[in-house]
Amino acid sequence: MHSFLTGLQKNICFAFLVLLLLPGFASASNAMQAEKIVKEQCTVCHRINGEAKSRFELKAPDLMWAGVKFKRPWLVSFLTGNQENIYQKNYRWDESREPAKHLALSEENAEAVADYIKKNLVDPRVKQDAIDLTHFTELQAGFGRQLFIEHSCTGCHQIMDNGKKVGGPQSTSMFNSGKRLDKDWILRFNSNPPDFVPHSGEFVADVSELGLHYVTGFLATEGDDSFKFYEPWKSEYFKKADANRGGVIYKEYCVQCHGAKGEGDGPAASGLEPKPAVHAKMAMDQMPMDYLYNVVYYGGKAVGKSHYMPYWGLTIGEQGVADVISYMRTTFKGGEEVAAAVGEKAAPSGDCPQARKTKSAPSKFLKMQNPLKATPANIKAGESLFQKKASPLACAQCHGKAGNGKGPMGGGLTPAPRNFTCAATMKDLEDGQLFWVIKNGSSGTGMLAYQGMKDDEVWKLILYVRQLAK
Ligand code: HEC
Numbered sequence: 001m002h003s004f005l006t007g008l009q010k011n012i013c014f015a016f017l018v019l020l021l022l023p024g025f026a027s028a029s030n031a032m033q034a035e036k037i038v039k040e041q042c043t044v045c046h047r048i049n050g051e052a053k054s055r056f057e058l059k060a061p062d063l064m065w066a067g068v069k070f071k072r073p074w075l076v077s078f079l080t081g082n083q084e085n086i087y088q089k090n091y092r093w094d095e096s097r098e099p100a101k102h103l104a105l106s107e108e109n110a111e112a113v114a115d116y117i118k119k120n121l122v123d124p125r126v127k128q129d130a131i132d133l134t135h136f137t138e139l140q141a142g143f144g145r146q147l148f149i150e151h152s153c154t155g156c157h158q159i160m161d162n163g164k165k166v167g168g169p170q171s172t173s174m175f176n177s178g179k180r181l182d183k184d185w186i187l188r189f190n191s192n193p194p195d196f197v198p199h200s201g202e203f204v205a206d207v208s209e210l211g212l213h214y215v216t217g218f219l220a221t222e223g224d225d226s227f228k229f230y231e232p233w234k235s236e237y238f239k240k241a242d243a244n245r246g247g248v249i250y251k252e253y254c255v256q257c258h259g260a261k262g263e264g265d266g267p268a269a270s271g272l273e274p275k276p277a278v279h280a281k282m283a284m285d286q287m288p289m290d291y292l293y294n295v296v297y298y299g300g301k302a303v304g305k306s307h308y309m310p311y312w313g314l315t316i317g318e319q320g321v322a323d324v325i326s327y328m329r330t331t332f333k334g335g336e337e338v339a340a341a342v343g344e345k346a347a348p349s350g351d352c353p354q355a356r357k358t359k360s361a362p363s364k365f366l367k368m369q370n371p372l373k374a375t376p377a378n379i380k381a382g383e384s385l386f387q388k389k390a391s392p393l394a395c396a397q398c399h400g401k402a403g404n405g406k407g408p409m410g411g412g413l414t415p416a417p418r419n420f421t422c423a424a425t426m427k428d429l430e431d432g433q434l435f436w437v438i439k440n441g442s443s444g445t446g447m448l449a450y451q452g453m454k455d456d457e458v459w460k461l462i463l464y465v466r467q468l469a470k
């Protein structure tokens with residue numbers, strides 16, 4: 001075979017061989033360079049092996065598990081000096097000094113060091129894919145966030161809330177923990193923090209297995225815009241949903257409150273305030289799927305409504321929820337009045353003046369003034385929230401497109417949603433009263449609490465609502 005190759009061809013072949021090997025040489029030498037940097041520079045402050053120790057015996061956080069703890073892009077960015085300090089105050093709680101700027105490497109060295117860390121600083125206790133987030137929903141991230149607050153985590157870790165940093169800045173900041181930390185590492189760490197940071201001010205919380213899943217999912221996704229939350233209402237379960245099976249579920253589980261025909265008159269109803277929604281008077285086929293799913297699977301409280309509406313997910317599963325929703329959407333269309341109300345024009349005007357028993361807001365709220373001006377841009381932003389964007393549910397679903405209280409769900413609620421077109425009722429209500437009800441709901445009624453809504457969004461909504469009565 002070799003006899004077919006001329007000298008020139010041989011040289012070309014040789015050149016090819018060198019070219020093929022070069023990247024290998026380059027990466028081998030990069031790896032050696034990286035090892036040198038880590039062992040000579042990083043270990044001046046960090047440990048890369050040994051048992052977990054108290055921070056009071058350390059100069060810097062331990063790195064022996066750094067390869068499974070950090071996401072690579074964040075690591076490279078941190079090592080090139082492009083990340084904020086993780087500890088707002090010094091790692092060593094030495095407040096007499098400004099937190100020192102971390103040593104920064106060149107892009108090339110940072111890449112090589114990140115590779116070295118990923119390959120060598122691993123921890124067998126952290127199992128890959130120990131937590132599965134392929135079915136993690138946005139609402140579950142919200143539960144995780146709530147648990148993070150309720151279990152004192154914000155006592156030592158800061159998060160962003162309503163555009164502000166909240167919590168005690170003692171330990172690591174979690175503003176973009178989803179970009180920084182690996183999900184499986186967070187799970188293992190949260191399962192028993194002293195395995196990693198003993199006698200270091202850490203805290204062991206009493207959280208259920210499901211709670212651990214939510215908190216871990218929250219931290220693993222916080223600030224990571226690239227994470228795609230699971231949307232159950234787009235899943236196979238909904239493609240296979242069966243209204244007949246759903247009818248059986250409705251009879252077995254829902255009728256006890258919502259009544260045999262969805263009239264809200266089941267045996268439990270007499271003792272409940274708010275009353276179970278009168279499904280027969282709701283246009284369920286026009287209600288958004290995400291809301292229906294969330295209120296049935298996770299219960300009233302999860303969407304800012306009454307805890308009397310139970311969370312059914314654990315009882316009937318995802319398929320059961322899909323089936324019962326399919327049953328409700330084919331059965332409950334709201335009757336003629338709703339059909340007219342949701343049509344383009346012919347909206348029947350709501351009662352005016354409207355009977356109103358709503359509790360009065362605490363005086364500190366009543367004194368609040370809308371800090372925003374009624375500019376066209378602000379009113380337009382309010383309109384878009386009202387008609388479409390407000391989460392978990394657009395206001396128009398209950399208050400109606402025209403604001404007269406006759407939305408697809410309006411007819412099923414007692415008391416009825418406020419009729420914003422009625423000046424006689426609206427003129428006496430302070431801005432602070434509206435603000436308080438939007439944030440906290442009106443307890444004992446179908447008006448839900450928009451707890452997570454930003455203050456300026458609430459004020460924009462109020463500007464929009466105000467001009468409906470003119
Ligand atoms: C002069 C001491 C010092 C040196 C040298 C040093 N670090 Fe650090 N490192 C720290 C301190 C202190 C922190 C905590 C900083 C903060 O609040 O952001 C830290 C944080 C880190 C973190 C985040 C750790 C965590 O658990 O949150 C990583 C990763 C890291 N360093 C890697 C390195 C690497 C790789 C090198 C070598 C290229 C290195 N460090 C060199 C002191 C040092």
Ligand code: HEC
Nearest residue numbers: 055151152153155156171172186197200201202203205215
């Ligand atoms: C009393 C203070 C305190 C509380 C409360 C606390 N932590 Fe921590 N947390 C720490 C300390 C200390 C560390 C170790 C890092 C360090 O030395 O600051 C840590 C580290 C972590 C880490 C590793 C983070 C990283 O960026 O390196 C996670 C994840 C974490 N905590 C989650 C939680 C969760 C979840 C809760 C609530 C259930 C919680 N923490 C409550 C003090 C606290």
Ligand code: HEC
Nearest residue numbers: 253254257274275276277300305306308309312324445446
């Ligand atoms: C223990 C009583 C009870 C049972 C059982 C019950 N619900 Fe409810 N449900 C309520 C109450 C009360 C409300 C109104 C909550 C509110 O307005 O704050 C409600 C509200 C709802 C709503 C939302 C309407 C709205 O105004 O937002 C839907 C949809 C719903 N239930 C579906 C179901 C389904 C499906 C089942 C059976 C799988 C079921 N409910 C079983 C008490 C119950």
Ligand code: HEC
Nearest residue numbers: 358390393395398415416417418434437442445446447461
């Ligand atoms: C699930 C149905 C529902 C949705 C969605 C809803 N509301 Fe309501 N809303 C009601 C009901 C029912 C009342 C009447 C409560 C009462 O009588 O106390 C009400 C009352 C109000 C009031 C009157 C407060 C008062 O003191 O009289 C305001 C303001 C209000 N809602 C604003 C909003 C805004 C803004 C949104 C959207 C961000 C919204 N609502 C979404 C059902 C709803």
